[in-house]
Amino acid sequence: MTEVELIDQLRGLLFAGHETTAVSLAWTLYWLHREPSTLERVLAEIDALGPHPDPNEYTSLPYLEAACLEGLRIHPPVIDVGRVPRSPFELARYTIPAGEGICPSPLLLHHREDIYPEPSRFRPSRFLDRKFSPFEYIPFGGGGRRCLGAAFAIAEMKIVLGTLLAGHRFRLASDTPVAYVRRSITMGPRGSIPMIYGGKRAVPPAAGQPRSS
Ligand code: HEM
Numbered sequence: 001m002t003e004v005e006l007i008d009q010l011r012g013l014l015f016a017g018h019e020t021t022a023v024s025l026a027w028t029l030y031w032l033h034r035e036p037s038t039l040e041r042v043l044a045e046i047d048a049l050g051p052h053p054d055p056n057e058y059t060s061l062p063y064l065e066a067a068c069l070e071g072l073r074i075h076p077p078v079i080d081v082g083r084v085p086r087s088p089f090e091l092a093r094y095t096i097p098a099g100e101g102i103c104p105s106p107l108l109l110h111h112r113e114d115i116y117p118e119p120s121r122f123r124p125s126r127f128l129d130r131k132f133s134p135f136e137y138i139p140f141g142g143g144g145r146r147c148l149g150a151a152f153a154i155a156e157m158k159i160v161l162g163t164l165l166a167g168h169r170f171r172l173a174s175d176t177p178v179a180y181v182r183r184s185i186t187m188g189p190r191g192s193i194p195m196i197y198g199g200k201r202a203v204p205p206a207a208g209q210p211r212s213s
Pocket of ligand 1: 016
């Protein structure tokens with residue numbers, strides 16, 4: 001790589017990694033608090049780790065991961081992933097000529113009723129019930145240019161959410177649904193998602209030990 005290419009790559013890492021992950025964290029927190037049964041399940045998983053787990057342990061929690069994946073399904077931050085076919089490409093009843101710009105849409109794909117029943121509902125368990133192929137789930141794009149930070153982003157989300165939810169209580173400041181809108185090149189909540197801090201959560205006892213008062 002030339003120096004210019006290297007600088008572009010580093011700038012890309014910061015630009016591609018910050019807004020996308022911040023927005024995805026905000027949506028997942030929002031949905032967990034709109035669907036309290038999902039929050040309870042995440043908390044049960046977190047509490048089973050016992051008091052003061054190493055933050056890396058949050059990355060092994062399947063339901064917490066499923067909640068992150070479901071947040072990214074329902075509100076993908078990137079909704080158009082650009083591609084240019086090198087040769088004519090058959091798609092359903094269309095032939096896309098070589099050189100034409102096309103944009104597979106994570107948003108449209110993630111809301112297909114035949115793949116995701118009740119697509120507007122936040123149901124993390126769909127990611128435990130089955131695996132979705134790279135042609136069904138594309139918040140990080142796909143193929144040779146898939147997001148370089150995908151694994152890092154999911155790990156980061158689990159550690160941040162696990163740390164916040166293990167030790168603190170929150171509630172949504174309003175029952176009004178938050179709109180999903182374009183924010184520069186990504187999509188995200190209109191404005192912000194105000195939440196009210198409800199204080200510290202009691203640290204759960206270690207597995208098998210009685211909870212102190
Ligand atoms: C939830 C968070 C994130 C989402 C939804 C996301 C989504 C995407 C998408 C859709 C692409 C285009 C991929 C394609 O063309 O198929 C992309 C590319 C990229 N992302 Fe992410 N991203 C996230 C987090 C991150 C993080 C944390 C980093 C770095 C630490 C990162 C670095 C990159 C880079 C460098 C590319 C360009 C890859 C290339 O063109 O070869 N992303 N991302």
